[in-house]
Amino acid sequence: MMRLLLVDDEPVILEDLSLFLSGLPDVERVYTAGSGQEAAELLAQFPVDIVVTDIRMPGMSGLELCEHVIQNHADNVLCILLSGYAEFEYAQQALKNGAAAYLLKPVKKDELLQTIRRTWESLQQKREAAESGRKAQETLRSHLLQLKASLLRDLLKGKKLPLKTLEEETGKLGIPFAAEEDVAVVMLRIENSFLEYDERSISLFEYAIVNIAEEVFQKHFEVWACKDDNHYLTMLLKIKAPSAEDSAARKLLEQLIPELQHFVTFYLHGKISVITSGFEPFPHGVAELYQHALVTLRRLSGSEEGHFIRLWDQPSQMPLRPLQRLYEPPVLLQLLETGRWQDACERLDYIFGELNGNGMDTAEYISEVFYALSNAYTRIVHMNGLQLADVTEEPVVPANAAAFRTVKQLRDWSLHTLQRIKDRVLAGSTENRGSFVLQIHQYIERHLAEDVTLQAISEQLHLHPAYISAMYKQETGENLSEYIYRYRMEKAAYLLRNSKAKIYEIAAGVGYQYTPYFTKLFKGYFGSSPQEYRAMSGRE
Structure with a gap:
């Protein structure tokens, strides 16, 4: 519906036209003004679509008011000019000044109404065209940003492009980076309160952080x-002063990055850690700089926030400590295979307890745990004749470990997925099936240092050895003797990696009193002797 502003210094004409137009069904509101100046003030206060104004008025004339509308409200308001003079130059001047129409007074009301409605249609078309143009510009800008980001991700990952091709791509996208110019890689990790939001909100924060940067x-x-494939905001920086030395550029980064961190905290109420490299020629040094920054950032504890790390003054990296609880027998898959759901849940708590302690809540460790758990989950689902889609409506396993920014996110996913698998597996199995294998595995774990035999297990379960052997193979797809051998070897390997016990003590602990025989079996399973295995794991 239309909103009109009538402007005339003759009150009688103004009131008559206002009464006529106010009663029309397609008119929402009619404002009136006795002068051009009053009309300009009303336009600043209220939304108006069409101004119908007399030309001859004291002070600001109708032509001047039309100029004012063009200058200040061109996209939203059109003017219709009325005049009691039939001089052609008035009509010329009115149309030249951007008026939508020009009518002679005394104006016929039907003619005025038709002109107003034609002008309203023209205004709507103008607005639709403007909105369409705005959306097209936004789409073009969005596509340009995506294309720029995609090209940068390719270069960070080491994709080789002929220099001519790269110059053509950067030229088309308006990227002011040329071959052999020195560039630095700056990586940002969002932290603390940012990670309490959902991914869509986090993306908005990341957009704002890039704008601040x-x-x-x-x-x-x-x-x-x-944003790289690991969810880190990554930027290439090229100093604008072409003659600036590397040391001067580094000094500028040292000044500006703390300023960036301050503004992010001040405006967005969250923290970021930042890693910056030195400068290398574009594009040859980009992938190497990125990998160095990525490795450093992935080793940074998630509980430590607001870091600013300069790669040029970092000491050599110390070796990572190996995770222990993830691989301690019986591993998660073995617990799942025997339906020990409560033990599996407790094992997850045990694993994440290690991750949350001693600065091990890094992206590198999160990635290791994720892939181990996802493999175990996928294996147990397939063992039960199911597919991932059978367990949950959405994919059980995310595409990669980068989906988890924190240990808490990984823990929540792990426990939720475990519960979904348990519910689905139990719905398609019987209690006796899990109980039978569970009892066997528990007996083996408790008596591993002893002579674990099929006869001993049969006496424990009060079942015939042949029946136990056949049922175990049917339920697990593996011979019982093979499982005992595999479990002993994996337990021995774990103790070699994570304890200082003597070889003969480990051999006895997993049921082999004659150490040379244990050594022979171990080498047959792992391809190296216990001493060699321990040396390779760094325990000697």
Whole structure:
């Protein structure tokens, strides 16, 4: 519906036209003004679609009011000019000044109404065209940003492009980076309160952080940004002063990055850690700089926040400590295979307890745990004749470990998925099946140092050895003797990696009193002797 503003210095005409137009069904509101100046003030206060104004008025004339509308409300308001003079130059001047129509007074009401409605249709078309143009610009800008980010991700991952091709791509996308210019890689990890939101909200925060970074760096650096495959915001920076030395560029980064961290905390109420490399020629040094920054960031504890790390003054990396609880027998898959759901749940708590302690809540460790758990989950689902889609409506296993930014996110997913698998597996099996295998595995674990035999197990379960052997093979697809051998070897390997016990003590602990025989079996299973295995694991 239309909103009209009538402007005339003759009150009688103004009131007559207002009464006529106010009663029309397609008119929402009619404002009136006795002068051009009053009309300009009303336009600043209220939304108006069409101004119908007399030309001859004291003070601001109708032509001047039309110019004012063009200058201040061109996208939203059109003017219709009325005049009691039939001079052609008035009509010329009115149309030249952007008026939508020009009518002679005394104006016929039907003619005025038709003109207003034609003008309203023209205004709607103008607005639709403007909105369409705005959306097209937004789409083009969005596509450009995506294309720029995609090209940068390719370069970070080491994709080789002929220099001519790269120059053509950067030229088409308006990226001001040329071959052999020195660039630095800056990586950002969002932290604490940011991670309490869902992924869509986090993406909005990341967009805002990149905007802040561009504002902070733009005086001295060209900025090219993307989000890499590991969910880290990654930027290439090129100093604008072509003669600047590497040391001067590094000094600028040391000044500006703390400023970036401050603004992110001040405006967005969250923290970021930042790693910056030194400068290397573009594009040859980009992938190497990125890998160095990525490795450093992935080793950074998630519980430590707000870091600023300069790669050029970092000491050599110390070796990572191996995870222990993830691989301690019986491993999660063995618990799942025998339906020991409560033990599996407790094992997850045990594993994540290690991750949350001693600064092990890093992306590197999260990745290791994720792949181990996802493999176990996939294996147990397939063993029960199911597919992942049978267990849950959405994919059980995310595409990669980068889906988890924190230990808590991985823990929540692990426990939730375990419960879904348990519910689905139990719905398609009987209690006796899990109980039978469970009792056997528990007996083996408790008596591993002893002579675990089929006869001993049969006496424990009060079942015939042949029946036990056949049922175990039917339920697990593996011979019982093979399982005992495999479990002993894996337990021995774990003790070699994670204890200082003597070889003969480990051999006895897993049921072999004659150490040379244990050594022979171990080498046959792992391809190396116990001493060699321990040396390779760094225990000697």
